[in-house]
Amino acid sequence: MFVCKECQGVLVPIAIEEIPEHLSKEKKLLYNRVCDCECMNCGKVYYGQPYDGNESLNVVRKTKKLSE
Numbered sequence: 001m002f003v004c005k006e007c008q009g010v011l012v013p014i015a016i017e018e019i020p021e022h023l024s025k026e027k028k029l030l031y032n033r034v035c036d037c038e039c040m041n042c043g044k045v046y047y048g049q050p051y052d053g054n055e056s057l058n059v060v061r062k063t064k065k066l067s068e
Contacts (some may be wrong), residue, residue: 002037002049009041015063016051036063 002011017033035051038044 002046004039004042004044004046006044007039007042009039011037011039011046011049013049013051013066014038014045015065017063034063 003009004011013035015036017035019028019031019033023031031052033051034048037046037049039046
């Protein structure tokens with residue numbers, strides 16, 4: 001779980017990167033996506049956060065809104 005650096009509120013994913021279609025099934029399983037998160041308390045948005053358990057931040061990639 002992510003915590004806001006400003007207010008210590010809980011961050012929730014608001015957009016998640018789509019896995020590229022050109023990857024093989026095996027590579028899709030290993031692909032580490034990123035997400036954009038918003039603090040439930042103060043509303044601050046953090047872009048390019050790790051989503052699939054990767055430890056380091058990736059270059060910001062195209063994400064898709066969860067409500068779509």
